[in-house]
Amino acid sequence: PYDVLVVGGGPAGASAAIYAARKGIRTGIVADRFGGQVNDTMGIENFISVKYTEGPKLAASLEEHAKEYGIDIMKAQRAKRLEKKDLIEVELENGAVLKSKTVIISTGARWRNLGVPGEAEFKNKGVAYCPHCDGPLFAGKRVAVVGGGNSGIEAAIDLAGIADHVTVLEFMPELKADQVLQDRLNSLPNTTVLKNAQVKEVTGTSKVDGISYIERESGETKHIELEGVFVQIGLVPNTDWLGDAVERTRMGEIVVDNHSATNIPGVFAAGDCTNTPYKQIIISMGSGATAALGAFDYMIRNQ
C-alpha cells in the first residue's frame, strides 16, 4: 500500500505529493489531467515570485518537479470510489483498486459555464472567470459580470476599481448577493445592474466586442458594447465521485479543518475541491502542503 495517495494532479495535488515524498514515504498520485485548471489558463501574473508565466508552462513544471522524487504518477486515470476499511481504498474507473494509509483528495473544481454562443469561442479573448487573475487585463475598459450572487457582486466591486464601467447581468428579478455588497456596488459611480436579463450571446470577431441579452419582462433583445465578460455563476467542485464517503457542504465542497483533515480519519483534502475560501493557484499549493504534513502527522501517530 501507499503511505500517501493523492487523487488529483493540479497545483494542490502536485504540492501535496511533493511534500509527502520529501518525507521519504511511499507516495502515489492519480490524475485525470496533470496540471488541472492551470492547463486552461493563459497568462498567470499572481504566482508570487514569478512575474509572468503561462498555464501549460506551469503545468509542465509541476509535473517535472513531481518527477524529481520517487512519486508513482498515474496519469489519465479517474477515481470513482473511496472507502475507508483497514486501509483506505480508491477505485479507479479502469477497475484497479489502490490502497493507502492516507489519502489526499485534490480533485479541484470547474467554473460553471453560461453555455451561450461566443462563450467558449472567446475564452481568454475577453471571456474570463477569475477577477483576481484577469481583472487587470481590463484596466480602463468596459466589462460585464454575469451573475448577481456574492461572487458576481464581489467581482463587480473589484472590477469597478480597475475597469471604465461594469454592467452586472442577473437572470432573476433580484440579486442574491448579501445586502452589504449590493449597497457597496450601488455606491459606485461606474456600475449598472440589469436584473431579469438573460444572456443570449457573447459577440465579437477576433475578441469580445459585446454581449446580447433578452430583457425577460419585455422579451426584447438588447446589446451592450464592451471588451470583457466575467462569468460568475458558480464554481462546481469535482467531488460527485465521493458520494457520501466524506462530509461535503451543500455546494459539494469537502469540509476540512485547519490541518486539511476531513471527517474520515486518514483522509485529507486540499485546493479548490474543499470549503476553504478563495480559489487560487498559490492557495491550492499551500493547502496541498498542509494536507501532506497533516497526513504525515496522522501516520506517525497511527502506525
Ligand code: FAD
Ligand atoms: P485543479 O486545478 O482543478 O486540479 C484538479 C485535478 O484533479 C486535475 O488533475 C484533474 O484532472 C483531477 N481530477 C478531477 N477529478 C478527478 C477524478 N475523479 N479522478 C482523478 N483525478 C481527477 N488562479 C490563480 O492563482 N491565478 C490565475 O491567473 C488563475 N487563472 C485561472 C484561469 C482560468 C481559466 C481558470 C479556470 C482558473 C484560474 N485560476 C487561477 C484558478 C486556479 O487554476 C485554481 O485555483 C487551481 O488550479 C486549483 O488547483 P487544484 O489543484 O485545487 O484543482
